[in-house]
Amino acid sequence: xxxxxxxxxxxxxxxxxxxxxxxLKVHFPIKRGLIVDRTVGHVFAVDGVDxxxxxxxxxxxxxxxxxxxxxxxxxxxxxxxPTGGKVVFDGTDLxxxxxxxxxxxxxxxxxxFQDPMSSLDPxxxxxxxxxxxxxxxxxxxxxxxxxxxLRELLSAVGLPSTSLRKYPHEFSGGQRQRIGIARALAxxxxxxxxxxxxxxxxVSVQAQVVNLLEELQEQFGLTYLVIAHDLAxxxxxxxxxxxxxxxxxxxxASSDDLYAEPLHPxxxxxxxxxxxPDPEVEDRRERILLTGDLPxxxxxxxGCRFHTRCPWKQETKCATDRPALREVRPGHKVACHWxxxxxxxxxxxxxxxxxLVEEGGISPDVPLIGPSSVTExxxx
Amino acid sequence: xxxxxxxxxxxxxxxxxxxxxxxxxxxxxxxxxxxxxxxxxxxxxxxxxxxxxxxxxxxxxxxxxxxxxxxxxxxxLTLSNREMRDRxxxxxxxxFQDPLSSLNPxxxxxxxxxxxxxxxxxxxxKKAMVEAAELLDKVGIPDPTRRLSEYPHQLSxxxxxxxxxxxxxxxxxxxxxxxxxxxxxxVTIQAQILALLKELVQDTGTALIMxxxxxxxxxxxxxxxxxxxxxxxxxxxxxxxxxxxPRHPYTHGLLASIPRLDAARGEKLVPIKGSVADNxxxxxxxxxxxxxxxxxxxxxxxxxxxxxxxxRSLRCHNPVLPGTPAAQEVPA
Numbered sequence: 001x002x003x004x005x006x007x008x009x010x011x012x013x014x015x016x017x018x019x020x021x022x023x024l025k026v027h028f029p030i031k032r033g034l035i036v037d038r039t040v041g042h043v044f045a046v047d048g049v050d051x052x053x054x055x056x057x058x059x060x061x062x063x064x065x066x067x068x069x070x071x072x073x074x075x076x077x078x079x080x081x082p083t084g085g086k087v088v089f090d091g092t093d094l095x096x097x098x099x100x101x102x103x104x105x106x107x108x109x110x111x112x113f114q115d116p117m118s119s120l121d122p123x124x125x126x127x128x129x130x131x132x133x134x135x136x137x138x139x140x141x142x143x144x145x146x147x148x149x150l151r152e153l154l155s156a157v158g159l160p161s162t163s164l165r166k167y168p169h170e171f172s173g174g175q176r177q178r179i180g181i182a183r184a185l186a187x188x189x190x191x192x193x194x195x196x197x198x199x200x201x202x203v204s205v206q207a208q209v210v211n212l213l214e215e216l217q218e219q220f221g222l223t224y225l226v227i228a229h230d231l232a233x234x235x236x237x238x239x240x241x242x243x244x245x246x247x248x249x250x251x252x253a254s255s256d257d258l259y260a261e262p263l264h265p266x267x268x269x270x271x272x273x274x275x276x277p278d279p280e281v282e283d284r285r286e287r288i289l290l291t292g293d294l295p296x297x298x299x300x301x302x303g304c305r306f307h308t309r310c311p312w313k314q315e316t317k318c319a320t321d322r323p324a325l326r327e328v329r330p331g332h333k334v335a336c337h338w339x340x341x342x343x344x345x346x347x348x349x350x351x352x353x354x355x356l357v358e359e360g361g362i363s364p365d366v367p368l369i370g371p372s373s374v375t376e377x378x379x380x
Numbered sequence: 381x382x383x384x385x386x387x388x389x390x391x392x393x394x395x396x397x398x399x400x401x402x403x404x405x406x407x408x409x410x411x412x413x414x415x416x417x418x419x420x421x422x423x424x425x426x427x428x429x430x431x432x433x434x435x436x437x438x439x440x441x442x443x444x445x446x447x448x449x450x451x452x453x454x455x456x457l458t459l460s461n462r463e464m465r466d467r468x469x470x471x472x473x474x475x476f477q478d479p480l481s482s483l484n485p486x487x488x489x490x491x492x493x494x495x496x497x498x499x500x501x502x503x504x505x506k507k508a509m510v511e512a513a514e515l516l517d518k519v520g521i522p523d524p525t526r527r528l529s530e531y532p533h534q535l536s537x538x539x540x541x542x543x544x545x546x547x548x549x550x551x552x553x554x555x556x557x558x559x560x561x562x563x564x565x566x567v568t569i570q571a572q573i574l575a576l577l578k579e580l581v582q583d584t585g586t587a588l589i590m591x592x593x594x595x596x597x598x599x600x601x602x603x604x605x606x607x608x609x610x611x612x613x614x615x616x617x618x619x620x621x622x623x624x625x626p627r628h629p630y631t632h633g634l635l636a637s638i639p640r641l642d643a644a645r646g647e648k649l650v651p652i653k654g655s656v657a658d659n660x661x662x663x664x665x666x667x668x669x670x671x672x673x674x675x676x677x678x679x680x681x682x683x684x685x686x687x688x689x690x691x692r693s694l695r696c697h698n699p700v701l702p703g704t705p706a707a708q709e710v711p712a
Contacts, residue, residue: 064566064567064568064569065566172655172656172657173655174655175655202422202423202593202655202656203422203593203594203595203634203637203638204422204633204634204637204651204652204655205651205652205655206637206638206651207637207638207639207649207650207651207652208651208653210639210649211648211649211651214648229566229567231567231641232638232639232640232641233639235639235641235645236639236645236649255645256645259641259645269568270567270568271641272571273567273568273570273571274567274596274641275570275571275574275594275596275597275599275600276596276599276600276640276641276642277595277596277598277599277623277635277638277640278599278623278640278642279599279600279619279620279623279624280620280623280624281599281642282596282599282600283600287571287575289568289571289572289575290568290571290572291572292522293536293537293538293539293569294536294566
């Protein structure tokens with residue numbers, strides 16, 4: 001047990017902090033009106049996330065759709081502008097950077113996207129796709145050196161060198177994802193943010209890409225942030241895992257600890273919901289079925305974001321105070337007021353009344369003032 | 381006699397100027413009342429086309445369906461469109477993958493439920509509305525009376541899928557076909573929907589055909605599992621037997637290539653090499669041979685037949701011996 005508490009996995013070369021995200025917020029305004037754009041509310045996609053990724057490790061970010069995990073990844077790269085907070089990458093705050101210095105910094109952080117078909121330009125050959133990044137960052141040093149580099153890249157991701165002249169449509173889904181990975185590798189990044197790298201692929205091909213990512217990490221000493229909804233994949237690939245719910249991280253621990261002993265009620269429910277391909281296990285297992293849906297991120301519940309669906313909700317604190325992410329064991333953080341009591345069995349789960357979730361996403365607390373359409377302006 | 385007997389079902393897609401393509405290539409299976417049968421496979425294995433052929437929902441042109449689909453003794457493939465319309469929704473229900481695109485966006489949920497009741501059970505609208513509210517309540521939609529007048533976009537993904545299930549079950553069909561019903565949903569919602577399906581099947585005695593690519597879903601839900609590859613059943617067994625002892629190299633490979641939550645961490649996954657694009661036609665070979673770690677010369681020369689042995693059917697010349705770990709292969 002004591003060995004498992006050590007946050008760093010023994011086999012991975014894990015160093016100091018590479019990225020430190022501090023209180024990052026990404027809020028999207030909800031606009032109304034045709035003539036005057038009025039902001040009538042915000043979608044709190046990412047709402048105060050603290051996270052640290054160490055050099056050489058794989059950090060897995062899991063959560064259901066709409067929890068803000070992709071926005072967090074994009075916000076770190078400033079593909080969407082953060083509303084507040086800091087992203088300190090190797091000593092530099094990315095949020096402060098502008099223009100050329102930001103562009104240069106982006107060479108060191110690359111992204112692999114979910115859908116390999118729509119993230120590759122159908123009219124660019126593989127060669128052109130790979131060379132583009134090299135040129136942009138001044139790494140194209142003569143025809144021969146570049147040719148050699150391209151062949152290296154292709155062999156690293158397991159594609160034949162004849163692929164250079166081909167176009168994305170000539171490849172299968174798994175091969176396209178390999179091209180996407182080669183594109184990210186081309187500029188020798190330190191950190192690769194992989195947003196759902198395998199979820200668009202067939203089961204038998206998923207394993208190929210997962211193994212490839214692991215091999216490349218060993219070979220080039222990469223650091224990964226893997227964003228995915230599939231917990232089994234994340235557990236397999238990650239050293240540490242953060243679980244997100246409605247814009248915030250609710251639990252963070254080493255991969256083994258998290259799965260062996262989840263502390264947050266949401267993590268417990270999430271883990272129990274995943275089907276295991278083994279009938280013996282499926283017949284025995286007890287499910288924690290959550291009622292209802294994810295509340296709208298435009299109108300998140302007060303207090304603990306999860307209290308509307310939590311089977312362990314208590315009378316005090318849960319509905320009023322937002323729990324902070326606190327370290328309850330070495331390397332194991334959880335954002336729950338009652339984590340210790342739940343774990344010790346002092347609090348029993350109870351029935352949860354299903355709360356209706358309104359789609360549309362505009363907070364009813366924000367009054368609509370002024371005209372909301374042209375007709376309203378013309379016929380007051 | 382089984383409730384549904386599918387015999388040698390073939391669907392060939394053909395367009396002028398192109399080679400005919402067999403999407404489903406001689407599939408046979410039985411479904412008994414109250415039984416849950418799984419059709420599992422990757423994209424392109426013919427599992428959805430099988431379900432569409434059973435329901436008679438394939439487009440009128442460009443394809444040829446042969447074989448027989450006997451439902452309580454009547455061959456559904458010989459029925460006219462009119463007769464088939466009477467059966468769909470009454471005897472045969474279907475739940476599709478994407479609930480948003482299978483509900484009509486401009487018609488309130490309530491009307492979409494009552495349509496089935498009015499059409500098949502000749503209920504007057506008012507009575508049907510009461511019944512519809514009961515149905516929505518049964519599938520776990522909170523505040524059902526209010527939801528009746530709402531449109532699909534006002535419901536969340538999970539609620540839409542529940543509404544679809546309510547529509548499919550409105551006339552208490554004897555057979556329900558669920559085509560990837562949870563693929564578009566999150567895991568916690570998936571768990572809710574699967575629990576609901578399981579409960580409904582137990583309560584009403586409806587037979588269920590579950591079509592999915594997720595072996596985990598199958599493990600918890602199905603009584604019998606058919607594994608499809610390239611349009612043919614390659615292995616069929618009772619679920620405990622199939623998962624404990626996969627004999628076909630494809631089934632075996634699939635199970636070895638998915639990371640499991642309860643397995644020890646740090647083990648490498650063993651992928652199946654290549655992709656579905658490497659298939660060769662079944663005509664005079666095994667379609668899986670180019671990707672198979674067990675392939676022999678005979679696999680590329682003779683089409684293997686589906687042979688029964690001890691409550692299991694298997695289509696393979698060189699099956700995996702029980703207890704063999706997954707073959708280590710370098711991915712191509």
